[in-house]
Amino acid sequence: MGMTLAEKIVARAAGRSHVTPGEIVTCAVDLAMIHDSGGPRRVAPILKRFGVGLWDSGKVVLISDHYVPATDEDTRRIGEITRKFAAENALAGFYDGEGICHVVLPERGHLRPGMFVVGGDSHSPTGGAFGAYMFGVGATEMAGVLATGEIWLAVPETIEIEWSGRLAPGVVAKDIMLFLCAKLGMEGGRTQAVHFRGEAIRALSMQERMTLANMTAELGGQTGLVDPDETTAQFIRAAGAEPGDIAHWQSDADAKPSEQHRFDAAALVPQVAAPHSPANAAAVTDHQSVPIDVAHIGACTGAKIADLRMAAQVLKGRKVSANVALLVAPASRRDQETAAREGILAIMTAAGAQLLPNACGMCAGYNSGLDENVTCISSIARNFKGRMGPSSARIYLGSPYTVAASAVRGQITDPRELL
Amino acid sequence: MSETPQYGRAFVFGDSVNTDALAPGGLMKHPIATIARHCLESVDPSFAGTVRPGDVVVAGKGFGIGSSREQAAEALKHLGVAAVLARSFGGIFYRNALNLGLPVLVCEGVEGIGAGDLIHVDAATGVIDNSTRRTRLSAAPLPPFLLAMIADGGLVPHLEKRFADQRAAART
Numbered sequence: 001m002g003m004t005l006a007e008k009i010v011a012r013a014a015g016r017s018h019v020t021p022g023e024i025v026t027c028a029v030d031l032a033m034i035h036d037s038g039g040p041r042r043v044a045p046i047l048k049r050f051g052v053g054l055w056d057s058g059k060v061v062l063i064s065d066h067y068v069p070a071t072d073e074d075t076r077r078i079g080e081i082t083r084k085f086a087a088e089n090a091l092a093g094f095y096d097g098e099g100i101c102h103v104v105l106p107e108r109g110h111l112r113p114g115m116f117v118v119g120g121d122s123h124s125p126t127g128g129a130f131g132a133y134m135f136g137v138g139a140t141e142m143a144g145v146l147a148t149g150e151i152w153l154a155v156p157e158t159i160e161i162e163w164s165g166r167l168a169p170g171v172v173a174k175d176i177m178l179f180l181c182a183k184l185g186m187e188g189g190r191t192q193a194v195h196f197r198g199e200a201i202r203a204l205s206m207q208e209r210m211t212l213a214n215m216t217a218e219l220g221g222q223t224g225l226v227d228p229d230e231t232t233a234q235f236i237r238a239a240g241a242e243p244g245d246i247a248h249w250q251s252d253a254d255a256k257p258s259e260q261h262r263f264d265a266a267a268l269v270p271q272v273a274a275p276h277s278p279a280n281a282a283a284v285t286d287h288q289s290v291p292i293d294v295a296h297i298g299a300c301t302g303a304k305i306a307d308l309r310m311a312a313q314v315l316k317g318r319k320v321s322a323n324v325a326l327l328v329a330p331a332s333r334r335d336q337e338t339a340a341r342e343g344i345l346a347i348m349t350a351a352g353a354q355l356l357p358n359a360c361g362m363c364a365g366y367n368s369g370l371d372e373n374v375t376c377i378s379s380i381a382r383n384f385k386g387r388m389g390p391s392s393a394r395i396y397l398g399s400p401y402t403v404a405a406s407a408v409r410g411q412i413t414d415p416r417e418l419l
Numbered sequence: 420m421s422e423t424p425q426y427g428r429a430f431v432f433g434d435s436v437n438t439d440a441l442a443p444g445g446l447m448k449h450p451i452a453t454i455a456r457h458c459l460e461s462v463d464p465s466f467a468g469t470v471r472p473g474d475v476v477v478a479g480k481g482f483g484i485g486s487s488r489e490q491a492a493e494a495l496k497h498l499g500v501a502a503v504l505a506r507s508f509g510g511i512f513y514r515n516a517l518n519l520g521l522p523v524l525v526c527e528g529v530e531g532i533g534a535g536d537l538i539h540v541d542a543a544t545g546v547i548d549n550s551t552r553r554t555r556l557s558a559a560p561l562p563p564f565l566l567a568m569i570a571d572g573g574l575v576p577h578l579e580k581r582f583a584d585q586r587a588a589a590r591t
Binding site: 024037038042046049050051052066067074075078120121122124136137138139140141143144147148152186187191220222277279364365366369382384385386387389391 | 511
């Protein structure tokens with residue numbers, strides 16, 4: 001029997017001709033991505049205990065995004081530790097203040113189909129958008145990877161999620177994922193490989209595919225794969241890298257996923273998740289007219305250039321409601337520059353948006369957060385209690401279209417009314 | 420292994436206890452002792468103050484979903500939690516806990532465990548003994564290579580041993 005894309009990548013990384021879901025294998029890691037929070041400050045002391053350095057510094061990328069910019073003595077120290085680590089190791093890449101790791105990594109050409117990649121962050125499945133097997137691990141596990149270049153894995157089953165047809169205008173990848181979180185639950189992915197397929201997925205831009213793969217974390221998948229194609233190849237070439245053998249990194253025709261789900265993209269409407277879980281998603285009309293205090297467009301999930309373009313489409317020629325603060329944190333410096341070139345930033349600021357740094361910012365709630373008792377609608381990935389700071393904050397999730405429309409009306413709004 | 424098994428009190432939680440509850444984001448720049456004092460605060464404000472070494476956390480589905488932050492598991496370990504039993508775990512949390520030497524067992528039937536029940540968890544066999552209710556549950560046992568890692572105290576001491584052995588072998 002043939003292998004799914006996930007099995008093919010894992011088999012190659014494990015040095016095997018064939019693997020079966022459930023068996024435990026040891027995989028050689030092609031690339032390890034770490035950030036300033038779970039990275040140097042946590043792994044360097046462990047490597048010191050081991051008495052070894054990095055297994056291959058040319059396969060390690062370090063990106064500062066959680067404590068950027070520094071706001072106090074603690075975060076300044078974290079920044080120093082991070083920069084010292086970069087100075088002491090000839091890394092494949094070090095990006096400081098350039099944006100959020102999941103966006104910067106592919107933007108700078110570090111990902112290509114067929115790679116086996118670990119990231120020190122839960123949204124690492126984002127890399128699956130490129131047909132790479134990328135998943136998140138914690139700091140100790142990452143230290144083990146950095147010391148040995150290896151990691152154990154239970155060969156994943158493949159959960160295939162097919163979206164036939166085309167998404168309607170105003171309906172985007174974020175809506176697909178919120179819908180799936182409600183439909184399949186936050187454990188629907190069972191720590192297996194989720195594989196997104198179908199006409200609607202093929203039609204998505206690369207950054208929209210990244211949003212899908214990114215929120216596979218919320219679906220409980222280990223990674224979220226999209227079949228690499230010409231869209232993938234073009235993005236990688238534009239990032240200055242070579243896409244490699246795209247024809248090879250596809251599921252075999254006779255491969256068998258363990259589970260299959262089919263949905264009609266044309267029938268999907270904009271989704272909004274109510275506090276305090278992405279699984280509380282429903283049609284935007286179910287939450288229509290909930291008043292909001294803050295509208296937030298940010299994070300790897302919801303502030304890439306593709307997301308900023310959506311927001312600008314709604315905000316063009318309009319003003320944010322007097323009762324609402326619209327906060328925009330473009331996901332990377334490059335995406336922000338593109339937004340400036342395209343006039344998108346001007347549209348946003350004219351509408352009354354306030355720009356925040358190119359970092360995780362409020363999404364991680366590490367460095368800054370919402371005020372007590374506010375109601376916020378955000379384009380980020382998760383809305384757990386306390387996610388954006390105080391437990392008293394009520395966070396709704398929606399697409400950048402929905403967040404922008406809600407900012408204009410001062411209440412949760414179906415963006416299709418403003419498009 | 421001690422001759423008389425140590426029993427701990429069960430602290431019972433529901434489904435989808437996430438990493439923001441276990442290790443709040445705003446505290447992530449602080450040492451683990453600080454984070455641990457606020458562990459699970461948004462779900463049970465009394466937890467961190469009342470849990471004692473040897474106690475056991477019992478939960479429903481999806482314990483530890485969310486972030487990769489290892490402090491979520493580390494906070495429980497810091498508080499002395501002996502094991503976590505749940506119907507299922509967030510994938511990254513599960514690996515993080517084992518890497519820190521904290522036994523986490525997937526177990527059906529945990530809803531039969533009441534808050535405060537005295538229970539003993541044998542990670543090697545997966546047998547969970549509830550002395551309060553005189554019942555037994557069987558969790559899926561961990562594979563031998565993970566038990567070996569936990570026996571060493573987690574991934575760090577486990578690899579430390581491996582590197583030391585490699586250096587010793589290189590010397591001879």
